Amino acid sequence: MQDMHLVHHECGDCPIRHRAVCARCETDELARLEQIKYYRSYQAGQTVIWSGDRMDFVASVVSGIATLTQTLEDGRRQMVGMLLPSDFVGRPGRATAAYDVTATTDLVMCCFRKKPFEDMMVTTPRVAQRLLEMTLDELDAAREWMLLLGRKTAREKIASLLGIIARRDASLRLKTPKGALIFDLPLTREEMADYLGLTLETVSRQISALKRDGVIHLDGKRHVTIPDFDRLMDEAGDDSDGGVLG
Amino acid sequence: MQDMHLVHHECGDCPIRHRAVCARCETDELARLEQIKYYRSYQAGQTVIWSGDRMDFVASVVSGIATLTQTLEDGRRQMVGMLLPSDFVGRPGRATAAYDVTATTDLVMCCFRKKPFEDMMVTTPRVAQRLLEMTLDELDAAREWMLLLGRKTAREKIASLLGIIARRDASLRLKTPKGALIFDLPLTREEMADYLGLTLETVSRQISALKRDGVIHLDGKRHVTIPDFDRLMDEAGDDSDGGVLG
């Protein structure tokens, strides 16, 4: 992976997404962040931090995927966040982690010690403003996710998740064979189940059903082809009228 | 209701919660907000705004309760937010509403025209910083809610919701008869169902079950007594170790 650290997203590579900090247009702010940054790497499956643990840094995903999960006493697990490159982890003003953070793929994060980062938020308003935008985006995503968890059927849940992954992948690759989307699932069946509030068996059955009905193709267990994205979206049950920015 | 507009929460009354704007300690900022504020009132049941509608203001709840809901094509509804006094509605930088906003009780909101408010966010970093804190709190609440929607049983969902309402009420009243909590449900059974991802019949049945088992008392349909809050929380199924700030 190229060095994605702290340069402008619209220039291709900024973990604190565009506008907050930019190597080209905000060199002074960048310089301040440079002084407190460091990297951490994790292998697929490793836990980054446990809920309740002391957390003396905030961070930004450079490459790979991390998940946030919550667990009930008896072990029931619910994923509550999926962090992709450029997403932010950690909360300024909080001393301990509120969720389990796990690397589901190999993961590189760019970390900032909390205290200096917080100081910088005060002296550099633009960082707080950018963080606000990102947090509002996450809140919207969380609310979309709540609709999925509370009201969608298993089939709709699977279709929605495939849509989310496909869209993200498309935005990374920017180029797709005519109409069809192709990608590898970055999650196991169990992780998908934790995302969707289902069991892994139900996930498996519904994927088989979508395959049987020609909505998706599967090559092996992970390699997915979506021949008709609109068809998939019909299966997702979402409100018809455009997106949030309609 | 007293005039709750734009003074310090810790002094009893601030719709943009404490620290951002305070009549006593931040008079200059207050003055700027004063110039662009106005009030709106709604009756219980009225819709404040529909998802997709143009929204040229942001606002803060002064009194009453508003809900945010999302709807699927076929009418399935999921509540995704419950706004209490001091909570913020609307998103700087977005032109249209992303959710249906409804007054579930009589409601008064303090509004700010979007453009001047956004200008002020740039010139007054403290407002953006405070908004960030509030949004992060909301995100945490949303994630807690996701765990509820995805993994809790109907009984646990009801117990959790009663706990949430009881806690909020306790924090408003600051005083409770020895041990027992007493409050009126601000939601209909159907609204509770939309909150919890259930049907109203299931809500009704589970409330009856909790009553039968002595976890709660009901006087009429809305007036609730919680004789033992810890007992209720056991029913909610949550992780044992303290709160987020443990």
Place this chain on the structure above:
DNA sequence: TTCCTGACTTGATTTACATCAATGCTGTTT
């Protein structure tokens, strides 16, 4: 090659909740 392991699939059965359908309350209208 065989064995093993972890991820996945598929089948049989159970169950929690949804759905369909009365019926009961409480307050308001006339």
Place this chain on the structure above:
DNA sequence: AAACAGCATTGATGTAAATCAAGTCAGGAA
């Protein structure tokens, strides 16, 4: 006082997804 409307309760039945239980399949180690 009767009639009505809006909420809430309760019962009977149906069903989507969970649970329990075998398998299958691909990759890695011995």
